[in-house]
Amino acid sequence: MNVDILLIDDDPIAARVIIGQLEDFGRPRFAASAAEAQFQIDLRVPELILLDMDMPGTGGLDLCRTLRQDMRLETVPIIFVTAMSDEDVEVRGLECGASDFIAKPTSTGLLRARVNTHLRLQRMTRQLQDQAMTDGLTGVANRRTFEATLHAETARALRNADTLSLILFDIDHFKAYNDQYGHPAGDECLRQVARALSAMARRPSDVFARYGGEEFVVLLPQTSRNGAMTLARAMLARLHELAIPHSASGVADHVTASMGVTSLEDDWRDPVQRGGNGPSDHAARLVERADQALYQAKAAGRAQVVF
Ligand code: GH3
Ligand code: MG
Ligand code: MG
Ligand code: MG
Numbered sequence: 001m002n003v004d005i006l007l008i009d010d011d012p013i014a015a016r017v018i019i020g021q022l023e024d025f026g027r028p029r030f031a032a033s034a035a036e037a038q039f040q041i042d043l044r045v046p047e048l049i050l051l052d053m054d055m056p057g058t059g060g061l062d063l064c065r066t067l068r069q070d071m072r073l074e075t076v077p078i079i080f081v082t083a084m085s086d087e088d089v090e091v092r093g094l095e096c097g098a099s100d101f102i103a104k105p106t107s108t109g110l111l112r113a114r115v116n117t118h119l120r121l122q123r124m125t126r127q128l129q130d131q132a133m134t135d136g137l138t139g140v141a142n143r144r145t146f147e148a149t150l151h152a153e154t155a156r157a158l159r160n161a162d163t164l165s166l167i168l169f170d171i172d173h174f175k176a177y178n179d180q181y182g183h184p185a186g187d188e189c190l191r192q193v194a195r196a197l198s199a200m201a202r203r204p205s206d207v208f209a210r211y212g213g214e215e216f217v218v219l220l221p222q223t224s225r226n227g228a229m230t231l232a233r234a235m236l237a238r239l240h241e242l243a244i245p246h247s248a249s250g251v252a253d254h255v256t257a258s259m260g261v262t263s264l265e266d267d268w269r270d271p272v273q274r275g276g277n278g279p280s281d282h283a284a285r286l287v288e289r290a291d292q293a294l295y296q297a298k299a300a301g302r303a304q305v306v307f
Contacts (some may be wrong), residue, residue: 034058070098165228260293
């Protein structure tokens with residue numbers, strides 16, 4: 001098993017002992033000071049940190065507090081390894097955000113067992129975080145992730161006088177599809193549509209999310225309305241290619257969708273902006289306008305893009 005452990009200890013002899021005890025996990029990285037630790041973390045975020053308490057300069061407690069403010073280390077366990085075996089010290093360590101405390105000299109069995117426990121907890125935490133951000137049926141981002149990213153990206157776009165666009169789309173006649181082909185087939189249809197169309201939002205900053213039911217939303221940072229329109233039309237074309245049969249329902253040949261597109265640019269042009277002008281107001285108006293455009297696409301006969 002190869003685990004990326006960072007051992008921070010000013011005493012190379014003590015460190016060598018611990019490195020030997022951890023050989024089952026592969027070779028830990030070693031930092032002899034707070035500065036070296038920062039360097040190693042910037043190089044690559046470790047899976048687990050073992051931290052000595054008593055070090056010259058920035059001591060373990062202060063370093064632990066600093067590391068706990070680093071978002072990248074949010075789920076990384078920090079375990080104090082120290083000869084200071086005083087209850088108060090232990091309490092302070094835990095208060096600084098440490099996950100655990102191991103006494104020096106370390107027992108090989110205990111050290112490995114604790115490391116294993118924290119790695120397991122960390123994996124579970126990450127799995128839960130992933131699940132909390134993902135739609136269970138389709139595997140794309142869920143609405144919560146969309147809302148959070150929309151807010152952050154709108155704020156960023158406003159700061160940088162940049163643009164940002166949204167595509168909101170809804171599958172046409174999906175009730176009839178379910179009624180005709182059954183709910184499991186409906187689920188499979190949603191998966192297929194999500195898989196095919198999410199692959200088309202290619203930039204790392206794009207977010208393709210399930211907004212609810214048979215409705216999806218695509219957040220496109222640094223994308224003009226024209227860019228978003230082009231993508232929306234390409235998505236409709238892709239749906240046409242997928243040709244998911246719908247004819248048994250009698251309302252359509254294939255599964256289609258209606259799309260509403262909107263962009264932050266439209267907000268700047270709008271001389272009478274209702275409400276405030278904070279990022280939340282802009283974000284709310286974006287969704288509202290995309291929804292109105294989607295409604296118009298439905299009213300105009302479905303299977304089309306409206307902005
Ligand atoms: P429109 O073209 O106006 O959008 O008509 P529609 O039938 O698609 O719209 P409506 O809102 O009447 O129906 C949406 C349907 O989507 C009803 C609901 O059962 C179905 N649906 C929502 N979520 C799921 C899901 O997770 N799985 C399946 N199979 N169906 C779903
Ligand atoms: Mg020390
Ligand atoms: Mg709907
Ligand atoms: Mg629908």
